[in-house]
Amino acid sequence: ESRRVARRAAAALHAVRATVEENVEELGRLDAVAGDGDHGIGMQRGARAAVDAIDATLGFGAGAQSALEAAGDAWADKAGGTSGALWGVALRTLAARLGNQERPDADVIASGVQDAADALGRFGKAERGDKTMLDSLFPFAEALRRNADAGRSLPESWSAAAAVCTDAAAATADLVPKIGRARPHAEKSVGTPDPGAFSLALAVTAIADTLTS
Ligand code: ADP
Ligand code: MG
Ligand code: MG
Numbered sequence: 001e002s003r004r005v006a007r008r009a010a011a012a013l014h015a016v017r018a019t020v021e022e023n024v025e026e027l028g029r030l031d032a033v034a035g036d037g038d039h040g041i042g043m044q045r046g047a048r049a050a051v052d053a054i055d056a057t058l059g060f061g062a063g064a065q066s067a068l069e070a071a072g073d074a075w076a077d078k079a080g081g082t083s084g085a086l087w088g089v090a091l092r093t094l095a096a097r098l099g100n101q102e103r104p105d106a107d108v109i110a111s112g113v114q115d116a117a118d119a120l121g122r123f124g125k126a127e128r129g130d131k132t133m134l135d136s137l138f139p140f141a142e143a144l145r146r147n148a149d150a151g152r153s154l155p156e157s158w159s160a161a162a163a164v165c166t167d168a169a170a171a172t173a174d175l176v177p178k179i180g181r182a183r184p185h186a187e188k189s190v191g192t193p194d195p196g197a198f199s200l201a202l203a204v205t206a207i208a209d210t211l212t213s
Pocket of ligand 1: 038196
């Protein structure tokens with residue numbers, strides 16, 4: 001059972017890598033407006049490494065927790081940059097909540113994503129409204145919780161929350177950055193969404209298709 005969950009986690013990360021590959025230049029362009037322009041290449045390195053790592057663990061019959069931990073470690077190790085470290089923390093935190101035994105339903109996934117959001121807040125010391133990936137991650141986590149509590153299935157819950165995440169990422173265009181590399185060029189950033197919030201929305205949207213099929 002846990003191996004089945006690990007295979008689904010691997011399929012999710014393959015979908016993340018595919019959408020990152022399609023959007024490398026766009027993510028770089030967003031990051032170049034007020035940051036250093038490396039968000040596309042960083043996400044590409046991280047997602048590629050995570051996929052290679054999780055595929056390797058499947059060969060050893062790993063469960064979901066060890067598979068996602070390996071993916072998170074590889075992402076943080078290979079991506080470089082702030083967002084790479086944050087994606088590593090997020091994947092490891094989600095892995096800890098899933099464990100190797102549990103059959104993940106909408107409720108445990110909502111808890112795992114909330115744990116990941118809280119962990120990123122502690123790790124990066126950003127707050128909501130600072131114009132970071134937290135500004136699409138927290139609304140995503142909250143939507144997952146509402147949908148799970150309303151009794152929706154995991155695919156339904158995730159798809160609806162992915163739409164919330166996408167809207168929240170777009171809405172970061174109005175924010176002024178308070179933290180990170182975009183801070184020194186804060187005013188230039190207004191009108192452009194935060195690259196990390198935007199790439200998170202791409203990722204969760206891509207994952208939605210793997211859960212429904
Ligand atoms: P770097 O800023 O090191 O070049 P990236 O360009 O890959 O790394 O990622 C930039 C993204 O990382 C930002 O758009 C933002 O979403 C996110 N980010 C940066 N600093 C923080 C932080 N302290 N907390 C949360 N997210 C952050
Ligand atoms: Mg950057
Ligand atoms: Mg950088």
